[in-house]
Amino acid sequence: MRHPVLKREIPSLGEAPGALIPVGEPQSGETSLSWIEYDAETLNETVCRDVEQALAQAPTGKVSWLNVYGLRDPEALKRLGSHFGLHPLVLEDILNAGQRPKVEDYGDYLFIVSRVFDYPLDGSRLVSDQVYMVLGEGFVLTFQARPIGVFDAVRDRLRRQRGQVRRKGVDYLAYALLDAVIDDYLAVHARFNERVEQVDGRLLSGNDHGLLRQVQRLKRDCLKLRRALLPLREVLLTLNRSEDGLFAPETQLYLRDAYDHTVHVLESLEMSREMVSDMLDLYLSTQSNRLNLQMRKLTVLTMIFMPLTLIAGIYGMNFEHMPELKWHYGYHAVLGAMALLTSGLAWAFWKRKWI
Amino acid sequence: MRHPVLKREIPSLGEAPGALIPVGEPQSGETSLSWIEYDAETLNETVCRDVEQALAQAPTGKVSWLNVYGLRDPEALKRLGSHFGLHPLVLEDILNAGQRPKVEDYGDYLFIVSRVFDYPLDGSRLVSDQVYMVLGEGFVLTFQARPIGVFDAVRDRLRRQRGQVRRKGVDYLAYALLDAVIDDYLAVHARFNERVEQVDGRLLSGNDHGLLRQVQRLKRDCLKLRRALLPLREVLLTLNRSEDGLFAPETQLYLRDAYDHTVHVLESLEMSREMVSDMLDLYLSTQSNRLNLQMRKLTVLTMIFMPLTLIAGIYGMNFEHMPELKWHYGYHAVLGAMALLTSGLAWAFWKRKWI
Amino acid sequence: MRHPVLKREIPSLGEAPGALIPVGEPQSGETSLSWIEYDAETLNETVCRDVEQALAQAPTGKVSWLNVYGLRDPEALKRLGSHFGLHPLVLEDILNAGQRPKVEDYGDYLFIVSRVFDYPLDGSRLVSDQVYMVLGEGFVLTFQARPIGVFDAVRDRLRRQRGQVRRKGVDYLAYALLDAVIDDYLAVHARFNERVEQVDGRLLSGNDHGLLRQVQRLKRDCLKLRRALLPLREVLLTLNRSEDGLFAPETQLYLRDAYDHTVHVLESLEMSREMVSDMLDLYLSTQSNRLNLQMRKLTVLTMIFMPLTLIAGIYGMNFEHMPELKWHYGYHAVLGAMALLTSGLAWAFWKRKWI
């Protein structure tokens, strides 16, 4: 029962708040910054290796989106922060992996934290990653530790000029990115359900004691997803109700739709939780039932042997006057009686479906 | 433990929001559009095969209701949408089957999503279907995947000029349709209760292990109904409290009544849930009780054979001086003593109601 | 597990709302309408057999109370309704038995629905009945299916000029009637507690498996009472907070008192629910404990017979050189050793309180 998430979530104890010390698992991946700048007609993409290069190419005048992977260098982040006027607490949050989803209004920009999950198909653990978004006037910044492809679909739509994302402003881009995060939850939840079905199938066939642990892991995964989704729902509600003008009324309709999707996933999760909890009940009941059946079979056999042993014991007594002992076929009669008794009992038990 | 609902509820992942790609189970049924147009004196009904035909015959000036079955063609839906000025998100929702009940105010019209259920009497699974309603100035649009007859009663009342529905406006029609949906829940809940009673009867008579699964399915059906009803209650509350003038004050009274009915079904569902949960307890307790009784009977029999075997063993000892062995009727005396002991024990156990 | 309440609660499916079709169990009782009209000095009582007669004698100018028993005729109800200006939905609710407690403000009058219970002392089921009240300017109408005497005490106080009810207005009368309903709950709850004690007593003495069903029925009765009381509390809260002038400020104080009583019954019910739930735990624990004790007794007896059988087996061996077999008192010595061993084991088990 390791608990890696909790361990790496401890921020820099004793450090000044806002001190930029990277917290969390060291990320082996390299830093990569990519600009996407577009309007309805044109779209430019630039990929840079470091912050200096990225800031030098900072576009202006259009909708521009800077996506940053694996930025672990506090100094570089500080330069980025001062270029976009970000508050030290925003930068601290971006460096500290263990944040709960939230939205914070810093006046000129919104800072949105959300969490995406990866549920590998090979049966390994549910892992989570943080996605940070800054939505300012004319630009969106997104930060991720590793390239996990949650925004690939949006990038693709931008490139292929599909949907209305190219015709709309930066607020719609922010919505589209959030919507991609929620779509990701739908996919993770579908995979979670597959695993629930796998474990459920094994539940009926075998009596592996390790299943209990697996069911409990499913339960905990369910809780982790819920714990990330609940505040995300609050984030969407807050964005939906905010009246600070960063989101156009038209985009608010889309945010309301995204909110509905989140509620929908949450309710499906609730359903899955119910299923996992039923599996626990079923596991315990199945185990108890199977053992009871075994016990019954064994008791039935005991029931058959007991009278036979008694009969053998009776004819093993040493009385001088036991007429049966003298009979020529006494022994065979007793063996026959034993066979009869056994069949009779077996038939009676079989009729009651005990064997 | 298949989970078909969840699977088909995943919207078009990675697609632009508002993109019209039909999601959900392919519906084998054909598309059918029917206009009902009426005032207190006259009523016209037209059934069309495609959207073009329906739009060409679009009535004006009276209360008109367009009911659409099985419309899966995005292009046709788009034409319909642009004729009535519907938002792309409304059209997207209509194509995506997995929506939770909600009401959305788009200014000129209300968009209401609800869910109806079908609980076949042959014991098969609870299936659900979506019903969409658009309430605009002078018209109501309803969308269903399959003709399941939830609105038949309203249609009938309109034709036979029963009730006040013909004398009232489009808002009353919308209320009547919602009321029909709620009446449907009452019928489904009654059938659910019948099934609960069926399973409950089998619970007392047999000890089929498969019953646990059935009880758990009832529990889950109950949850599904509840999950659809809870947001429907919110829909009615919102409509009840809205002050946008789409509903006349007189109709608001009827909406309040429909709200009361929804709360009533929800409370009855709660009661059913309690019953199903009691059934689970009863199942586990009955199973344990029955096995305990068997165990007791078997132990009692063991109790009877043990002393008998000991007696036989004692007279099987090979001591030279065992006076009883010499007695002429020693053997018969021992057999008699065994019979006496057996009867005595049997009588004692019978008196304690152990056998 | 019949569920009669749910069955008769299904309103007229497919009927137009406000259609007056009597729903619920057919009531064998006859219709009876009684007017009570009073002020501080005088009181007139009139009992009528039909609505026409009652309306002809409708009093004016004083506080007047019309109590109606068993009115199942929609036409007569319609006439009554039009005389007092009642909304069709009010009349529909009065005919449909399965309403949840509520208060509805129709402008000129309040419509109050509550539920009274009958808990027969002979151990039969908890049955409930609906009480409807209309409070208008100068009059109160009450509707009941059967005469169950919940308002007898109020009628008595009016006749005997006890209390302040004769000196006060129609609002105080309405309060007094509601208070009578709440007093009824107190009585039903007391009887419920008596039954809980009965079942609890049998729980300790016997191990009847049918008790589980009885405890579950108590649990469900408790839920039914709670389900009727919770909305009644809301009714009183609403009346208490309403500022529409139907209740004088002085009467509001009394309503607040009635509200307190309702909360009090609800909390006592919660306590009873806790008791019933404890009974379930106790039942299961007692059952398991009793069986364990039996098992132990039987195992102890097995423990005693096993070594004895072994000893008998040893001296039943056929070795040629077994010195003990030759001893003259060998047999008696072995029997004595067996007796000693048995007493020793019995003493050891008795000391550990196992037998």
Added chain:
Amino acid sequence: MRHPVLKREIPSLGEAPGALIPVGEPQSGETSLSWIEYDAETLNETVCRDVEQALAQAPTGKVSWLNVYGLRDPEALKRLGSHFGLHPLVLEDILNAGQRPKVEDYGDYLFIVSRVFDYPLDGSRLVSDQVYMVLGEGFVLTFQARPIGVFDAVRDRLRRQRGQVRRKGVDYLAYALLDAVIDDYLAVHARFNERVEQVDGRLLSGNDHGLLRQVQRLKRDCLKLRRALLPLREVLLTLNRSEDGLFAPETQLYLRDAYDHTVHVLESLEMSREMVSDMLDLYLSTQSNRLNLQMRKLTVLTMIFMPLTLIAGIYGMNFEHMPELKWHYGYHAVLGAMALLTSGLAWAFWKRKWI
């Protein structure tokens, strides 16, 4: 499982509200009324036997506190009520023992109901008593059924001029009395915890089945305390937030402190409830564990005797050619082998810690 509290809490069913009929257990104690009248310099105490005498000596112009014990005479109470202008509902509440804690604002005065508990050290049941307080301009009235000393500390402080109570007004006196009630809860809770520890100690040492009932009683006592404290917290919150001028802003600070104490006791109660619930789990687990251990010991012994009996049986067979039977030390060899086998099995079981 008697439920005396509920029984005596039923108010006079069928009586007019405000009718002064004493409800609850008849109190054997005599009536006693005591005036305490004080300012910073002087303090007068008068003890009277009846209401007439007390009203004749009613002080004026200073802070005065009338404490009444055991007043069961409705007429006397009515005279007292009319002297201080109390509403009939207040008098009715004072006569009816089963009130839940509340505060009611009657304009000129506040009426505060609270509940105090007595948890006798001799192990008998938790009993509760009602304390009523009327806080008017310049006077405080308190009513108790029996002298249980909850206000003794306040009276003492007043007499000895300790604390600031003498320098402050009537609102501070009311606060001091409420604070005394809350201090009483702290003491009762401490005694409750002692009893929890007692039962917990017996839980580990013995396996008395009666313990389950005791643990359940503790659970119910906990619920009773909670049920009295929760509304008391509401009372303090209401007083704290009220702006009717009866409490000076300075006294409000003290009320906030009393509120904090109430919350503190409630949270400690929650902790105790958790402990009692853990005790239930532990009881069931301990019982099951102990029986399992016994079963194991017995099964181990069975395991030892079974092979020995088989060996004896084998050498009891009557084959003509069994070489071992002819051996001179065959018998001793078999006995030795039995001893060896027994020791071996015993050692194996001992090593696995089974015996």
Added chain:
Amino acid sequence: MRHPVLKREIPSLGEAPGALIPVGEPQSGETSLSWIEYDAETLNETVCRDVEQALAQAPTGKVSWLNVYGLRDPEALKRLGSHFGLHPLVLEDILNAGQRPKVEDYGDYLFIVSRVFDYPLDGSRLVSDQVYMVLGEGFVLTFQARPIGVFDAVRDRLRRQRGQVRRKGVDYLAYALLDAVIDDYLAVHARFNERVEQVDGRLLSGNDHGLLRQVQRLKRDCLKLRRALLPLREVLLTLNRSEDGLFAPETQLYLRDAYDHTVHVLESLEMSREMVSDMLDLYLSTQSNRLNLQMRKLTVLTMIFMPLTLIAGIYGMNFEHMPELKWHYGYHAVLGAMALLTSGLAWAFWKRKWI
């Protein structure tokens, strides 16, 4: 199950509120008062032994922080209180150890109570301590019973001029101290999780009955932490929303961050609670499973010996005509048959994985 916390939490029963009588465990540590006074350029530290000395050196004009350890002398505290204008209730709270976290606004200053925990690594109990803070104009006072080092990191940052704490005002200092308290919770929670893992490891390896108690203790520790954190969250929310000007808008951002951290710890605690609860289930299931396995093994062995004993019994019968007894190798044949039967049964059981 001692409950020391509850015992020492009883304030001075019967004492006047605001009476300064030290309540709680006597603290062996000595009193120590230390001033830290700083602005962006300079920092002075003074450590005093008594209050007189400390007040004589009270700095002015800059940000100054007085930290007090172990002040148990009511007179000295009173002098301190009158110097800073503290309300008697504040002083009473500081002397009484058992306070729940809260913030109180006394107009000129805020009084903040929080609780810190110590979770010794040697496996001993979770102990808690109170931390009091007074935030006034230009000064912060902190009170602790013992030096537990929760503020060491802040002191260090002040000395080393790290972070922005030196450049900011007294409100930021207060924030930094609260943040240190929250960081402490993170550390305690991490250590709690380590212990959970330890107990979890032992859960899988052994079947020590004492583990149940340990798991319950973990559960209770979890509750204690939660009970201290929940009101602390409220404190931060209150500070965050207060508009009394004690906190600059810039510092409010930091408070919001601290609030987020608290919510984060609370959610992690919830996760830990789930883990501990799963451990309980696993413990009970493992115990039952292990015993069932033992039972099965023993029953299997019984199953093997029963037929063997029967065979031996049969050939121990004394019939005159039993042909097998005459066979020369009859005995060896029977022994061989026994061996065969044993191996067959053993193989069958082994195949079913029963042994």
